[in-house]
Amino acid sequence: MKHIEILIVGGGPAGLCAAISAAQSGAKVMLVERHDHLGGQLIKQTHMFFGSEKQYAGTRGIDISTILTDEIANSENIEVLNNATVLAIYEDGVITLEQNHKYIKVKPERVIIATGASEKSLAFPNNDMPGIYGAGAVQTLMNIHGVKPGHNVLMVGAGNIGLIVSYQLMQAGVNVKAILDASPKIGGYLVHASKIRRMGIPILTRHTVLKADGKDSLEHATVVELDERWQPIPGSEKEFDVDVMCVSVGLSPLSELLFQAGCEMKMVREFGGYVPLRTEHLRTTNPQIYIAGDVGGIEEASSAMVEGHLAGLAAAKSIGYEHPEFERVYVDYNEQLEALRAGHAGDHIRAGMSKALIKEASC
Ligand SMILES: Cc1cc2nc3c(=O)[nH]c(=O)nc-3n(C[C@H](O)[C@H](O)[C@H](O)COP(=O)(O)OP(=O)(O)OC[C@H]3O[C@@H](n4cnc5c(N)ncnc54)[C@H](O)[C@@H]3O)c2cc1C
Numbered sequence: 128m129k130h131i132e133i134l135i136v137g138g139g140p141a142g143l144c145a146a147i148s149a150a151q152s153g154a155k156v157m158l159v160e161r162h163d164h165l166g167g168q169l170i171k172q173t174h175m176f177f178g179s180e181k182q183y184a185g186t187r188g189i190d191i192s193t194i195l196t197d198e199i200a201n202s203e204n205i206e207v208l209n210n211a212t213v214l215a216i217y218e219d220g221v222i223t224l225e226q227n228h229k230y231i232k233v234k235p236e237r238v239i240i241a242t243g244a245s246e247k248s249l250a251f252p253n254n255d256m257p258g259i260y261g262a263g264a265v266q267t268l269m270n271i272h273g274v275k276p277g278h279n280v281l282m283v284g285a286g287n288i289g290l291i292v293s294y295q296l297m298q299a300g301v302n303v304k305a306i307l308d309a310s311p312k313i314g315g316y317l318v319h320a321s322k323i324r325r326m327g328i329p330i331l332t333r334h335t336v337l338k339a340d341g342k343d344s345l346e347h348a349t350v351v352e353l354d355e356r357w358q359p360i361p362g363s364e365k366e367f368d369v370d371v372m373c374v375s376v377g378l379s380p381l382s383e384l385l386f387q388a389g390c391e392m393k394m395v396r397e398f399g400g401y402v403p404l405r406t407e408h409l410r411t412t413n414p415q416i417y418i419a420g421d422v423g424g425i426e427e428a429s430s431a432m433v434e435g436h437l438a439g440l441a442a443a444k445s446i447g448y449e450h451p452e453f454e455r456v457y458v459d460y461n462e463q464l465e466a467l468r469a470g471h472a473g474d475h476i477r478a479g480m481s482k483a484l485i486k487e488a489s490c
Contacts, residue, residue, distance in 0.1 A: 139167020141420025144435030152443035166192030258345030277371035284375035397479030398424030406487035
């Protein structure tokens with residue numbers, strides 16, 4: 128069985144940055160990604176990032192992926208396994224993965240889980256009809272394969288993802304008929320919402336989907352207004368002739384491997400589902416296992432990258448590899464995270480963190 132110092136599961140922004148920082152510290156890293164390319168969600172993101180220069184603000188997500196992937200390719204300490212899926216973590220610390228129909232068993236000293244998230248769905252009659260997609264699928268069709276998902280779209284969800292994907296649909300020449308959100312307020316940044324509204328797209332808050340209809344695929348959607356107790360208001364139904372419904376109602380951490388590894392898990396609403404308890408060094412209650420990115424709580428690529436660096440530094444240090452400038456870079460990444468989670472927009476992340484954080488003397 129192959130001995131590995133640090134195994135990283137997931138090649139999204141969190142996993143890529145974890146690999147870079149662990150390798151810079153001197154550890155030998157194996158980075159496992161189930162797709163044939165690295166980058167995770169970044170490769171679908173044709174829009175420019177906000178935030179600070181340290182997290183590549185002003186650069187498109189897909190270009191950030193190229194920058195990080197090039198850095199990985201130039202590191203002698205990182206071995207990348209693409210088309211490889213981590214299947215199981217056993218009690219004795221053995222991990223199995225599958226690559227090209229072959230099983231591989233490894234025993235890493237440390238594991239950083241950076242598997243990201245999966246999309247939530249909505250329950251309504253005919254929600255499995257062709258033409259009804261998650262926002263991630265619509266982005267994959269348009270931005271990776273260059274395929275328009277349809278002609279007329281109803282977007283369900285006015286968070287950042289719903290707003291950004293609506294804008295990308297319009298850029299692709301697709302008619303976005305309306306954006307709905309069950310909440311009384313738009314969840315996404317108002318700068319995105321204003322841009323959408325200026326293009327004449329109505330954003331209907333306090334509305335949800337009642338049903339979908341069509342012969343072989345989606346043709347109509349019926350939506351309804353909700354009252355203050357989130358109940359449908361009779362007589363408020365509206366009909367939309369659409370061939371695509373894009374459901375963008377949130378993400379859940381992809382945390383199955385953490386359950387398998389026996390990490391203590393907790394339902395944290397602010398983080399989108401079950402997440403592992405973790406120390407400030409991103410170590411879980413299983414001392415072999417660290418986390419970074421959306422798997423520890425739904426946030427953004429900017430914080431996923433910073434958490435990745437922190438987890439990479441801490442995991443490497445725990446097996447005796449200290450980054451040459453550990454103190455300086457560790458403090459700097461922590462300050463970046465604090466800035467990303469500051470202010471009103473970070474309220475729910477700070478609330479989630481207060482439920483998921485546990486104490487540990489040092490890593
Ligand atoms: C439409 C949209 C727009 C966004 N815009 C922004 C933005 O402007 N700014 C911003 O900061 N954030 C943005 N985000 C959020 C951001 O993309 C995510 O927060 C970020 O990608 C999370 O990074 P991650 O590395 O944790 O997960 P991911 O990017 O999801 O990567 C996880 C990786 O793990 C792999 N994986 C999962 N399970 C396994 C397994 N068992 N074995 C092997 N590999 C596995 C997956 O294939 C994937 O490549 C946006 C998200 C979306 C969907």
